[in-house]
Amino acid sequence: MQSHSIPFCNDYLLKYASKPVTALLEEVGLLSNDEFPTPEQLNELTTRYYDHWQGPLFKGQSQFSTDEQRYYETIISEDGVVPTREQSWHDLFNALIWLQFPKTKSLLNELHISDINAHGVNPRTARRNRITHFDECGVVLAVETSDRFVLDKLVPSKEIPEQKFEPANKNNRSAHMTVMRLRHF
Numbered sequence: 001m002q003s004h005s006i007p008f009c010n011d012y013l014l015k016y017a018s019k020p021v022t023a024l025l026e027e028v029g030l031l032s033n034d035e036f037p038t039p040e041q042l043n044e045l046t047t048r049y050y051d052h053w054q055g056p057l058f059k060g061q062s063q064f065s066t067d068e069q070r071y072y073e074t075i076i077s078e079d080g081v082v083p084t085r086e087q088s089w090h091d092l093f094n095a096l097i098w099l100q101f102p103k104t105k106s107l108l109n110e111l112h113i114s115d116i117n118a119h120g121v122n123p124r125t126a127r128r129n130r131i132t133h134f135d136e137c138g139v140v141l142a143v144e145t146s147d148r149f150v151l152d153k154l155v156p157s158k159e160i161p162e163q164k165f166e167p168a169n170k171n172n173r174s175a176h177m178t179v180m181r182l183r184h185f
């Protein structure tokens with residue numbers, strides 16, 4: 001099913017959406033909406049959760065001039081706005097990730113712009129492809145343990161290089177893990 005076919009309706013979401021999705025929408029006060037959240041409503045969330053929001057604003061794609069030719073990342077960097085397709089689940093989740101991790105998303109944008117400035121928009125560099133892949137479906141594991149067995153069971157070493165598992169505090173022997181998922185489908 002295409003995301004534009006999924007209605008934004010409380011009853012439908014409670015019946016068919018996963019618990020993490022409904023919990024996040026509930027947490028930010030959007031689950032009770034009868035209609036798909038607008039970019040303006042997403043901007044209101046920035047003021048609800050931040051005293052001094054330093055991230056970009058969300059601007060409906062329909063608000064851009066039809067002759068706008070700049071690349072998505074360039075618009076964010078130059079104008080401080082995220083082009084946001086109305087009625088798009090992908091762009092809604094992107095906005096919610098911006099709200100939760102504005103510094104990370106800003107850094108990812110800066111990395112894109114650095115490559116665009118050095119190499120142009122097309123073809124995309126391998127680094128920009130990796131940045132996009134992380135942005136679209138990356139997972140950050142924050143693990144506090146020096147126990148090699150625990151680390152190997154979490155993610156086999158053949159999948160992630162050894163240096164990724166260096167404990168933040170080598171004296172801390174507790175096995176604590178926090179998983180943060182940066183994904184906006």
